[in-house]
Amino acid sequence: MSDTLELQSENETGLELKFVRFQLADEQFAFPVDSVTGIINWREVTPLPNVDEHLLGLANLRGRTLPVSDLRVKIGLQSSVAKQDAFIIVFEKNQTQVGMLVDEVLEVLTVKEEDIQTDHAESNLVMHELIQGIVNVDDVLISILDVDSMLGGVA
Amino acid sequence: MSNGLNMADYLDLFLQETEEQLSILESEIGKLESEPTETRIDAIFRAAHTVKGSSKAMGFSGYAELVHEFENVLYLVRDGSMTVDSEIGELLVRTVDSMVSGKEHIASSGEDYLPEMDLIASLKMLSSGKPSAAPATSKPTQSVVWPAEVIDALHLLPNLDNVYHVKVTLDQTCVMKYVRIFMVMNALNGLGEMLASNPSQDKLEAEQFDFDADFLVALDAKEDEMLESLKAIGEVSGIVATKYEAANEASSATKVEAAVEVVKAEGVPTAEKAKRETNQTIRVDVSLLDDLMNLVGELVIDRTRLSQIGANIAAKSSDFENTDALAETVGHIARVTGELQEQIMRARMLPIDTVFQRFPRMVRDLARKLNKQVALNIEGGETEVDRSVIEGISDPLIHMLRNSLDHGLEDGADRVKAGKPEGGTITLSAQHRDNAIVIELSDDGRGIDPSKLRDKAVEKGIMTKEAADRLTDRDAQMLIFHNGFSTAKEVTDVSGRGVGMDIVRSNIQAMGGLIDLESTPGQGTKFILKLPLTVAIMGGLLARVGTVDYVMPIGSVVETLSLDSVKVQKVGKRSVMLLRGQTVPLMKVVEVFKVRESFVKESAEDYVVVVGSGDQKVGLVVDRLLGEQEVVIKSISKYCGELRGLSGATILGNGKVALIVDVNSLLEVTRGVDHGY
Numbered sequence: 001m002s003d004t005l006e007l008q009s010e011n012e013t014g015l016e017l018k019f020v021r022f023q024l025a026d027e028q029f030a031f032p033v034d035s036v037t038g039i040i041n042w043r044e045v046t047p048l049p050n051v052d053e054h055l056l057g058l059a060n061l062r063g064r065t066l067p068v069s070d071l072r073v074k075i076g077l078q079s080s081v082a083k084q085d086a087f088i089i090v091f092e093k094n095q096t097q098v099g100m101l102v103d104e105v106l107e108v109l110t111v112k113e114e115d116i117q118t119d120h121a122e123s124n125l126v127m128h129e130l131i132q133g134i135v136n137v138d139d140v141l142i143s144i145l146d147v148d149s150m151l152g153g154v155a
Numbered sequence: 156m157s158n159g160l161n162m163a164d165y166l167d168l169f170l171q172e173t174e175e176q177l178s179i180l181e182s183e184i185g186k187l188e189s190e191p192t193e194t195r196i197d198a199i200f201r202a203a204h205t206v207k208g209s210s211k212a213m214g215f216s217g218y219a220e221l222v223h224e225f226e227n228v229l230y231l232v233r234d235g236s237m238t239v240d241s242e243i244g245e246l247l248v249r250t251v252d253s254m255v256s257g258k259e260h261i262a263s264s265g266e267d268y269l270p271e272m273d274l275i276a277s278l279k280m281l282s283s284g285k286p287s288a289a290p291a292t293s294k295p296t297q298s299v300v301w302p303a304e305v306i307d308a309l310h311l312l313p314n315l316d317n318v319y320h321v322k323v324t325l326d327q328t329c330v331m332k333y334v335r336i337f338m339v340m341n342a343l344n345g346l347g348e349m350l351a352s353n354p355s356q357d358k359l360e361a362e363q364f365d366f367d368a369d370f371l372v373a374l375d376a377k378e379d380e381m382l383e384s385l386k387a388i389g390e391v392s393g394i395v396a397t398k399y400e401a402a403n404e405a406s407s408a409t410k411v412e413a414a415v416e417v418v419k420a421e422g423v424p425t426a427e428k429a430k431r432e433t434n435q436t437i438r439v440d441v442s443l444l445d446d447l448m449n450l451v452g453e454l455v456i457d458r459t460r461l462s463q464i465g466a467n468i469a470a471k472s473s474d475f476e477n478t479d480a481l482a483e484t485v486g487h488i489a490r491v492t493g494e495l496q497e498q499i500m501r502a503r504m505l506p507i508d509t510v511f512q513r514f515p516r517m518v519r520d521l522a523r524k525l526n527k528q529v530a531l532n533i534e535g536g537e538t539e540v541d542r543s544v545i546e547g548i549s550d551p552l553i554h555m556l557r558n559s560l561d562h563g564l565e566d567g568a569d570r571v572k573a574g575k576p577e578g579g580t581i582t583l584s585a586q587h588r589d590n591a592i593v594i595e596l597s598d599d600g601r602g603i604d605p606s607k608l609r610d611k612a613v614e615k616g617i618m619t620k621e622a623a624d625r626l627t628d629r630d631a632q633m634l635i636f637h638n639g640f641s642t643a644k645e646v647t648d649v650s651g652r653g654v655g656m657d658i659v660r661s662n663i664q665a666m667g668g669l670i671d672l673e674s675t676p677g678q679g680t681k682f683i684l685k686l687p688l689t690v691a692i693m694g695g696l697l698a699r700v701g702t703v704d705y706v707m708p709i710g711s712v713v714e715t716l717s718l719d720s721v722k723v724q725k726v727g728k729r730s731v732m733l734l735r736g737q738t739v740p741l742m743k744v745v746e747v748f749k750v751r752e753s754f755v756k757e758s759a760e761d762y763v764v765v766v767g768s769g770d771q772k773v774g775l776v777v778d779r780l781l782g783e784q785e786v787v788i789k790s791i792s793k794y795c796g797e798l799r800g801l802s803g804a805t806i807l808g809n810g811k812v813a814l815i816v817d818v819n820s821l822l823e824v825t826r827g828v829d830h831g832y
Contacts, residue, residue, distance in 0.1 A: 046813065048791075048795055048798060048801075048814070049748030049749055049814075050748070050798070051795060055794075055795060058791065058795075058804055058812040060810050060811065065791065066792075067791075067792045067794045096792050096794060098792065098794050
């Protein structure tokens with residue numbers, strides 16, 4: 001109960017949603033906070049053979065194996081160079097955990113639902129599928145990523 | 156029921172007990188027609204009787220009636236006045252089926268089950284004219300001498316008017332005697348105070364008594380009430396309650412064998428205690444054991460990690476007193492953890508009969524359907540295996556048995572033509588061998604014809620004619636494990652959708668096991684399954700390639716060699732080595748498991764790990780050997796897609812994730828039937 005209260009609070013101005021805002025190359029993105037179970041520092045991964053390029057490998061997360069994807073590669077950007085300074089955002093869906101490597105986690109962002117533009121045009125097709133909407137915060141455009149299509153394989 | 160016993164408490168016990176008895180019935184009833192041995196009839200009888208008794212105790216009279224009618228038919232079988240032909244056999248099997256669904260009904264609703272009327276009628280018709288189950292006659296009452304302490308204690312009571320001597324006789328067929336006696340004692344204590352028993356409580360608990368027991372009780376309730384309560388308990392065939400009279404006790408002094416002890420007597424001789432402990436069991440929820448196993452798995456990882464950290468500290472520190480103490484403590488923890496793991500594994504063990512016992516019935520039904528004569532021999536059913544193995548092995552074995560019956564065994568006429576007995580034989584055996592469980596399933600059928608499989612492989616476009624011709628007979632036979640391969644001419648509803656053996660193989664692989672076959676055309680086929688003792692924890696050989704650590708299941712490692720010591724030859728594009736006269740294909744792990752370049756350091760490729768069994772072997776070329784270690788198997792998330800050649804991952808003592816190699820699929824690559832790489 002208290003979770004949902006924090007996530008969405010109805011007031012006079014409309015529905016407010018919360019997102020984890022992060023940096024990827026020179027762009028900013030955000031994930032809905034309710035799908036995120038944790039944020040961890042970069043840790044060593046064991047690479048898996050014959051897998052998609054974005055899948056970096058398996059990391060040890062408290063005794064469980066966590067698949068980690070390079071989000072930059074996943075959305076069609078150049079692979080991160082200095083992974084040691086990067087962060088892993090951990091998602092959980094259907095009891096499966098997946099980690100996404102991002103450059104830097106900035107803050108938890110509160111946005112009014114009405115401020116999210118969903119009729120965005122993307123030149124990049126991969127991006128178009130993954131992006132749920134765009135929000136403008138203090139003249140910075142933040143792309144909101146769709147977790148379901150992000151974790152595609154798990155469902 | 157107003158007998159003072161809370162039946163809800165007993166429902167679970169009833170269901171568990173009934174389930175056990177029903178599984179006996181299910182496994183034995185199918186064999187009754189072909190082999191109506193006395194032991195078998197008795198076993199069926201006992202099981203049915205127990206079910207009847209406990210359902211009556213629970214007040215499930217409809218259900219009890221079904222079992223009762225079943226029992227009536229069996230009486231006639233037992234005394235020889237009825238022979239089980241296929242019609243009667245069928246009816247009995249149907250009755251057991253009905254008992255099973257009845258139990259399920261009770262389990263889900265908590266209410267009595269009303270059996271199909273026509274079934275009851277058929278059973279009644281069979282047994283009509285004959286007397287129904289004769290009530291067990293009670294033995295003549297034996298007098299009991301209560302010991303002096305009890306008598307003394309009695310005289311401390313304000314009055315002796317409400318003290319009764321209760322003699323309870325159990326059914327001769329009662330299996331869990333103590334459970335019944337326990338219910339009796341519970342009932343007595345609910346109605347007053349139980350003062351003493353003969354035999355003593357300890358002896359009762361150890362089931363060291365025949366079928367009757369005496370109790371001395373000071374009743375708060377009325378005598379009638381007590382009798383009602385006791386009668387409601389299942390499998391109690393006789394209750395005699397008499398008012399206690401001191402004079403009685405004094406006069407009838409002699410005929411008692413068992414010494415009587417005061418109820419709360421302590422200090423049982425240790426030898427007797429030890430003996431008792433061996434057959435004392437409790438029921439534990441399976442999920443509890445699973446949780447324990449998982450926790451121990453975590454502990455095993457931390458144990459390894461702890462000893463590594465300890466060694467690191469010892470190397471850097473000069474505080475010898477404490478590092479020594481640390482090493483000693485860590486050593487002790489390691490021992491205790493090892494022991495704990497072993498004990499919990501043992502607690503999870505079940506005889507493989509748990510799976511096997513369903514098969515005679517299944518084989519019988521199938522044989523009838525296929526119009527074949529089949530004898531199923533089961534050996535080593537008592538072999539104990541982990542629960543996880545039991546769960547995983549059932550479906551593959553069912554597939555394989557069906558295949559043997561349907562495709563393996565020829566029709567009776569063909570068999571006679573081939574000079575074999577008309578009836579086929581299938582043998583299923585289990586045994587422990589080299590820290591693994593080996594299950595073998597063999598038939599004396601037509602065997603696997605390699606040329607047919609070659610043709611099929613070409614026809615299905617799995618390989619070219621040239622490639623198929625190059626296969627050895629054995630490799631061609633192994634094609635039956637290939638995806639989408641069924642050589643049966645027609646698809647039957649028994650087997651033959653071309654998925655069976657493929658699924659069998661992947662199920663066995665998923666458990667970290669190996670499957671192999673030996674088949675001689677015209678003589679028969681034998682499948683050999685080699686399974687780990689447990690699926691959750693596995694012994695593994697650790698090897699490093701580049702920066703990645705791989706675990707090879709220890710059960711499939713044949714030997715390790717230094718690459719310098721073997722002679723590598725090229726056959727076509729493949730590298731092979733000669734191992735004591737056997738040609739073993741070599742496979743570079745770094746090439747099979749292509750990982751991202753940044754992870755591949757300079758490959759040293761110094762060692763060969765030979766994995767597989769029999770003539771199915773492959774040499775894996777690795778950089779370094781890191782030694783043996785126990786690992787806890789973790790599945791790899793579906794997010795990673797299908798990972799050919801890996802069966803899972805594990806976390807090592809240093810916290811690093813290692814990958815577990817799936818030996819079977821690597822063997823497949825060497826057979827050239829897989830294009831997955």
